[in-house]
Amino acid sequence: MDAPTTLAFALMGLLHQAPASGYDLRKFFISSPMKSFSDSPGAIYPALRRLEKREFIRSQVQDRAGLRRRRLFRLTAAGQAELKRWAALGVTRNDVISHMEELTLRFAFMDQVLGRESSASFLRSLVSELTAYVPTLRAYLDAMGEDVPLSGKFALESGILQYETTLQWARKSLAVYERKK
């Protein structure tokens, strides 16, 4: 049985905060900066059903007087455990290269799911991974020959700048966590 998808974890993370219907969840995605995780019913409803089949969430139909009936989902204990397992995963090089969005999502829920100490240590891992990775990108950029077109170099530079921004952000945020302790 392989792990749920990023979208599924996004759903579980939201259900961890409060029970909700598929429609609620979709509305939240659309109206929030989490739109990038899909706003389409063809993704959300099947994902919810899969999660229910695996008993990470449970649902009950609500017949509210005068209102439309809707199916309300809530996270189960098993779902919470799965969410914790996911949130506690380490920060790998591969995550940084190919799954930065998922890392950010994990972090977004971390305070609630695992507590602030975990968030701080997540940031420490991220800082150390980025500190190691960014120079290799810089080296690659510096090694690019004259034949590489300007837009190619600029494109790489934009990626590097984004990583450097993330690194600075992580250090600053970490400092906030450490001050609060």
Add this chain to the structure above:
Amino acid sequence: MDAPTTLAFALMGLLHQAPASGYDLRKFFISSPMKSFSDSPGAIYPALRRLEKREFIRSQVQDRAGLRRRRLFRLTAAGQAELKRWAALGVTRNDVISHMEELTLRFAFMDQVLGRESSASFLRSLVSELTAYVPTLRAYLDAMGEDVPLSGKFALESGILQYETTLQWARKSLAVYERKK
């Protein structure tokens, strides 16, 4: 007939620069910062065959004396046209929200595929789209209540900072293009 995938355009963009085998392309992905577009043969070889079926690329088997035989791919005229069509697409809000990586890829090839003036006008579009979008994110962050956990706010802030970095990068790069004119 729908458009090729991002990976397919990455392959076409590389083939635009020089003919190459599947193995070459894969090696390049692995050894360059473009690793995020997939490094797996199970994605690359089928993608190449699909492109060939649509006649965007053409291949011939090379029997090199003493060396292993390999299949060399090159871009066709139709492929170049398709690459140009893709590169010339506008910058939409949705691109900025959900397909930033593809935008960067388009830009990376743009100097060669469409010329520097196109790169400059791409950057202008990007600047205008980001200038409009970033404040809505800021507003969302500012409107977040006390109940939202710290890591949630920080996560959003990291996204905003990345967009702001990209905006500054775009402005600076645009200035370089305009100085060169």
Add this chain to the structure above:
DNA sequence: AGGTTCATGTAACCCGTTACATGATTTC
């Protein structure tokens, strides 16, 4: 009566991931 929002789905299609498979050639 008609349009909009609420609310939940289904089905076809495509493609990326993962894992496996094969054989030739170079290297030690």
Add this chain to the structure above:
DNA sequence: GAAATCATGTAACGGGTTACATGAACCT
């Protein structure tokens, strides 16, 4: 002769995208 690299594939699986479909309730 064994291991690593070159080089190209195939097959199962899962899930996201797009588009379509349905019906209730609310608003005007």
